[in-house]
Amino acid sequence: MSSQSHPMGNDVGVGPDTVAKQHLNLSYAGALVFFMQAGFAMLEAGIVHPKNTINILFKNMIDASIAAIGFWLIGYGFAYGKDSGGFIGGSNFALDEVYNKAGGCTKASDGSWSCSPDGWESWFFQWAFTGAAATIVAGSVCERTKIGAYFVYSIIITAFIYPVVVHWVWGTGWLSAWGAYGDNPRPLFTGNTNSNGMIDFAGSGVVHMVGGFSGLMGAIVVGPRIGRFNADGTVNELYAGNKTLQSLGAFILWFGWYGFNCGSTLAISGGLGQVAGKVAVNTTIAAAAGAIGATFITFIFEGHYDISMGLNGLLAGLVGVTANCSVVNPWAALIIGLVASLILYLGHYLLLKLKIDDPCDACIVHGFCGMWGVWSAGIFCSDGNIQYAGYPNVNNACARGEQFGVQIVGSLVVAAWVMGTAGMTFLAIDKTIGMRVSEDIEHAGLDASEHGAVQSQPVPLPQNNFPNMNGNISMYTYPPAF
DSSP: OOOTTSTTTOEETOOHHHHHHHHHHHHHHHHHHHHHHHHHHHHHHTTSOGGGHHHHHHHHHHHHHHHHHHIIIIIHHHHHSSEETTTEEOSOGGGHHHHTOOOEEEEOTTSOEEEEOOSHHHHHHHHHHHHHHHHHHHHHHTTSBOHHHHHHHHHHIIIIIHHHHHHHHTSSSTTOSSOOBTTBOOSSSSOSTTOOOOOOSSOIIIIIIHHHHHHHHHHHHHOOOTTSBOTTSOBOOOOOOOHHHHHHHHHHHHHHHHHHHHGGGOOSTTTHHHHHHHHHHHHHHHHHHHHHHHHHHHHHHHSSOOHHHHHHHHHHHHHHHHTTTTTSOHHHHHHHHHHHHHHHHHHHHHHHHTTOOOTTOHIIIIIIHHHHHHHHHHHSOOHHHHHHTTOOOTTOHHHHTHHHHHHHHHHHHHHHHHHHHHHHHHHHHHHHTOSBOOHHHHHHOHHHHHHOOOOOOOOOOOGGGOTTTTTOOGGGSOOOOO
C-alpha cells in the first residue's frame, strides 16, 4: 500500500472534483474490503463442524467490531501518528487531529489547485484491513477456543501488534518505502534518502503475515482439537465440511480482494488509475494460477481433485501477489500464484507432521504465502515497474539487488515481531483466563455452551415418502460430533 503521506497527502494540481472522486473511490474500496468479512465467515463456517457454526460466525462479527473501536481509539495513532524513532506513531489517537483539521482545496493565483484529505475515508479503509488481519486468526484456533480469550487477543492484535507493523511499512517507520522522514533516513542498509524500504503494496506482510503468524502461535498454544491426531501421529479427518459455504466464501474473498489490492493505490489521479488496472490484472492471474496449481498438485500426489485445496490455492495466490501486484508483470504473477500453491500443499502436510492443528490452514495461506509475496516483490520487480507504481526508487534498488535484501530482512523482522508478541499474548491468556474450553464443551460444541444454541434435529418422515431409499434418511442427520 502506498504510504498514507503519498498520493492524497498533498494533491497539488488536482482539482476538487478529482479529490472528491478519490475520496469516494477509497470509501468504496474500503467497503469491498469490509465485505471480505462475509467471505471469511462463509469460508470458516464451511470448514467447522455444524455444532460450532454459530461460534465462528460470532467471532467474525465481534472481531470487526473490536477492530473498529480499538483501531479508532489507539491503533490508528500507533500506525500513522507522529513517528517516534521509526518504531511507532504517537499522535492522532481517537482521530483527534482529524476533528481539528477539515480537508479542502485552495486555488493558487496561477490557477493550480492544492488539496488535502480530511482523513475520514483513510481511517475507514485502514480499519477494514485491520479487521481482516484479526479475522485470519479465528480460522487457526476455531472449535476449541474460549470467547473470552478471543476478545482479549483481538484487542491486542488490532490495537497494538498490527498497527506497529503498519507504521514500520506503510507509515513513517524504519521500513517505509517512501524515503526519509524528517531527520531519520530510511531504511536499514545504505541509510540515506535514496534507499528503498520494504515494498508491500497491499499487505502480504502487513496484513496477512500478521494474521497468519498470529494464528500459528495461537494454534500452537491452544493445541489440536480432540481426536485430530492419534498417538502414532496419524491424522483423523474430523469433518468433511460444507463445500458450498467454502466455495461461496472463497469467491466473496476473491471479489473483495479487488478492493484490497486496487484500492491500495489510495488515489486515481496522476497515473494511479492505470496502476490500479494493472493491479487488477495481476491479482486475477495469481488467483487463477493458485487455484489451478493447488488442484493439479493434489491430483498428482493424491489421485483426486480436492475442492478445498483448490479454494485455498486460490486464496494463496491472492495472498502471494498482494505485496507485489503493482511492481511485477503478469507473467511473474502467474509464477507467484503457482509457487504459492506449492507452498500451500507442502505447508499443509508440514503442519500435520508437526501436529499443529490449523483447521483452515490459515497460517500457511496467509503467513507463509504472505512471506513469499513479500520476497516476490524483490525477486520479480523491475526498477521501471517500481517507479511506475509511484515509489521514489531513485537508486535502482531492483537492479542492484538491494530491494531483495530489504524484502528478506523486512519480512523476517515482521515475522519475529508477530510471533514474539502474539506468542506472549496467547501464553498470558492461557495462564490467566485460559485459552481452551473444557473437553466436555468441545465434544458438545461451542454453539451450545458459549451461545445457548440447541442444535436442531431432523424430523423423521414416513418411509413411503422416500420409496427409493428404503426408509434410510440418515443423510438428513448431522454427522456425529466425533
